[in-house]
Amino acid sequence: MQVGGGGSLRSDINVTPLVDVVLVLLIIFMVITPVVQMGYLVKVPPKAPANLPPSAVQDQIILRLQPDKSVLINKDTVPLDQFPQRMREILHGNTSKMVFFQGSPDVDYETTMSFLDMARTSGAKNIGIIVEAAQ
Amino acid sequence: MKNHRWHSSLGKLQKTALNADINVTPLVDVCLVLLIIFMVVTPMLQKGVPVNLPVTEEPEKTPDTEKQLQISVKADGSVYLGSTVVRKEQVQSELEQIHQRTPDREVAVKGDRLVKYGAVLDVLKACREVGFNNVGLIAQPKRSPQGTT
Numbered sequence: 001m002q003v004g005g006g007g008s009l010r011s012d013i014n015v016t017p018l019v020d021v022v023l024v025l026l027i028i029f030m031v032i033t034p035v036v037q038m039g040y041l042v043k044v045p046p047k048a049p050a051n052l053p054p055s056a057v058q059d060q061i062i063l064r065l066q067p068d069k070s071v072l073i074n075k076d077t078v079p080l081d082q083f084p085q086r087m088r089e090i091l092h093g094n095t096s097k098m099v100f101f102q103g104s105p106d107v108d109y110e111t112t113m114s115f116l117d118m119a120r121t122s123g124a125k126n127i128g129i130i131v132e133a134a135q
Numbered sequence: 136m137k138n139h140r141w142h143s144s145l146g147k148l149q150k151t152a153l154n155a156d157i158n159v160t161p162l163v164d165v166c167l168v169l170l171i172i173f174m175v176v177t178p179m180l181q182k183g184v185p186v187n188l189p190v191t192e193e194p195e196k197t198p199d200t201e202k203q204l205q206i207s208v209k210a211d212g213s214v215y216l217g218s219t220v221v222r223k224e225q226v227q228s229e230l231e232q233i234h235q236r237t238p239d240r241e242v243a244v245k246g247d248r249l250v251k252y253g254a255v256l257d258v259l260k261a262c263r264e265v266g267f268n269n270v271g272l273i274a275q276p277k278r279s280p281q282g283t284t
Contacts, residue, residue, distance in 0.1 A: 038194035040197075103256065106252075106253065108248070109254075121192065
């Protein structure tokens with residue numbers, strides 16, 4: 001009955017590769033979308049009461065970032081490359097891992113954040129920001 | 136295929152071929168629409184105003200929840216509470232109002248990398264005066280491929 005060959009002519013576009021590509025793109029976008037916000041949780045402690053016992057003040061570690069980007073741990077100047085090492089030594093027996101940070105208002109924010117990051121990775125788990133300007 | 140071509144179950148002659156393929160056109164439609172939605176929505180997901188966050192080595196996760204209050208400091212030093220610009224002198228009074236309504240909110244400070252630390256410090260000072268003691272300083276991890284988040 002049929003004159004031609006057995007197979008019938010199909011005029012559909014083969015959409016399978018298109019579906020593949022679209023699904024992969026869709027999955028990529030769905031994965032990228034919920035990018036988690038990253039940052040540093042710090043404390044901004046309220047003003048200390050005037051009659052603070054001296055023992056509470058004694059053990060405090062205060063990091064200062066000077067306008068010339070040098071670093072002070074309490075009163076000692078520390079070169080930046082030795083800073084992580086020194087921090088680990090200081091915080092070794094410290095249970096609270098609390099340090100206070102006093103930055104200079106004139107240093108740019110990125111430098112300050114890199115410094116905070118360094119302090120954090122060297123063991124300072126609790127960082128308190130001192131908002132008063134350095135003397 | 137060939138067998139079905141000429142007789143159906145009712146025995147009548149039927150000239151249309153039986154199509155055993157799944158019709159994928161609606162699937163493609165839906166996928167394309169979803170794809171476009173995601174492409175459009177993705178750049179808008181950042182809450183508040185766009186700032187170039189400082190790039191650091193290893194920030195921790197500070198997920199942005201509903202109760203988090205976003206304060207952004209743009210490169211020119213202008214301060215945004217959520218997505219509304221606030222004059223510097225008014226930051227504290229605005230925060231005061233928010234603190235009275237919802238005292239237990241977390242604050243996320245997004246400072247531009249080019250801004251001076253002093254500008255961020257002013258915001259932190261206002262936070263302290265008002266009573267928000269837990270603050271997240273938002274940064275961007277170095278390994279992230281995205282340029283502005």
